[in-house]
Amino acid sequence: MGLPARLTETPGGDGRPAFGDPTSTAALTRCVAMDPAAFAAGHWGRTPLLSRAAELDNPAGFTDLLSPADADELLSRRGLRTPFLRVAKDGDLLPAARYTGGGGSGAEITDQVLDERVLRLYAEGATLVLQGLHRIWPPLVDFTRELGLALGQPLQVNAYLTPAGSQGFATHYDTHDVFVLQVDGHKHWRIHPPVLPDPLERQPWGGHADEVSAVASGPPALDVVLAPGDALYLPRGWLHSAQAQEAGSLHLTVGIRALTRYALVEELLALAGEDRRLRATLPFGLDVADPEQVEPELTETVAALRDWLLHADPESVADRLRERSWPAGRPAPIRPMAQAAVAAAVAADSRVAVRRGLPWRLVPGAPGRIVLRLFDRTLDLPEGCADALRTVLSGTAVRVGDLPGLDGDADRLVLVRRLLREAVLVPA
Incomplete structure (x- = not known):
């Protein structure tokens, strides 16, 4: 099973989502110390891969993605609410009421993360799990998008902060592949072969708890301590447990929610x-x-x-898979107010490009119309826009006045202005 190739426009004019972009391999090479093609052939969906910091091209390790200071910022000053934080101790998740409360004047909510409660639990040996960081922390928003393009799959990112000597969760398996990126401290990982190869999301490890326990008591397939800058790839189903060493540990887990x-x-x-x-x-x-x-x-x-x-x-199956998979990922963020200003001021000499990571498909519509399908909506446009749409959606920055197939700059500006306001295009 290889990594997916870029899905591009076919000669028949049937555009495809921009997932699977092989030019987006920089994020992947931060996670695996081998050529992406070799990783795809030898490890993807099959076996774990340990990549040491010295083998990876990461001068600063992974602290640029989320440092301990960044984690403290999220826990103390960003007004996090559940479920962006979970807390685990002795293998069990703690009730959210133990670390959340009212937001104070002007924030009439009852589930805001309270830093003093988090401090107490962490000092008592609890593991803090920051969830959904691919949606709220800018460096991880960008990194996750690029890695998702390289893999052709939607991703999620959690951070695990574990006190010295503690273990947040007992031996278990995940129902999705993961990259473990060690940011700070050291963590001892024990990896065992699957008891259920390639489990589905509806087949969590709890349904095989006795088998998991029996296999976990035997010799591990991989017994390693991850140091800052190290990375570990684990296919779904592989059993694992991790324990912080002499100091606290911070690692990122990138979950790959692949279709099966x-x-x-x-x-x-x-x-x-x-x-x-x-x-x-x-x-x-x-x-x-x-x-x-x-x-x-x-x-x-x-x-x-x-x-x-x-x-x-x-075609019908592909339509249903699109409806299932496209909403699971997010294209590059846009700045709504700045984008609106660009749309209002766009001119023939302006340069625009398709929004990075935006899945799209161009299909025939009613007579004289063409439909642009996006991850959350469809746009119905005159068929005469087809050549201009194919050009601007190709991924290359283009001058508005050079768009083909339209009668003049006035028509080009009407089309581009709408695509900017629909967040299909961005200024190049």
Whole structure:
């Protein structure tokens, strides 16, 4: 299984999302000490990979993404609310009421993180988990977007702050791949092979707790201490536990929420309702607890499903996968007020480009129309805009006055102004 290639416009004019951009490998090479193609062939979705700081091109380690001082800033001055913080101790999550409270005058909320309570819990050995940092901390917003483009997958980022000698969670597995980026301190990781290879999100480790415990008691496949600047890739399903050493530890976990073939199965089954045979009512009086009565109905249903699957429409499945996957990621942030000002002042000599990381698809619409599908909406536009749209969505910065297929600068400005206001384009 290789890393996804960039999805680009086909000769037929069918644009594709900008996920899977191989030019966005700088973020990936911060996480793996090997060529991305070799990583894809040898480790992606298969086996762990340890990359030491000396092997990675990270002069400052990962402190530029989130330092201990940055974590303190988030915990004390940014008004975090749940669920952006979780706290764990002795393998269990603590109730949010133990570290949240009222926001004070002018902030009439009851679940704001209170720094003095966080301090007390951390001093008592609790692990602090800052969640959703890919949405709230600018360096991680940018890093996550670039890494997501390289991998072709939506990502999430959590930070784990563990006091000296403490372990936040017992041995477990995740249902998504992760990159562990050690920022500060040292942490001892014990990695064991999966008890359930490639688990789905609906197959968490708690359902295999006895097996996890039994495997975790045996010799680990990987027993390492991560130091600042080290990185560790773990495919989903691999068992792991981690304990801070002589001082506190801060590491980032980048979760990769990849689609699976089971997602294809789910979407196929959702579409199978189009087949009348599969919508048929079971016979009157059928005893569903009797295998002998169920067997002929099962046989006929499987035959009908097989017939339907042989003629399943890839376009319909792709549409459903798009609706599932596109909203899971976010394109590059825009500055609403600045963007509005640019849209108002745009001119023929202005240069614009498509918003970085924006998934899009250009498809025919009603007669004389063309539809631009985005991750959260669709834009219906005159068919005469098609050439200009393909040009400006190509990823290359372009001068507004050079857009093809339109009668003059007035039409070009109308189109570009709308695309700026719809956050499709940004100033180059």
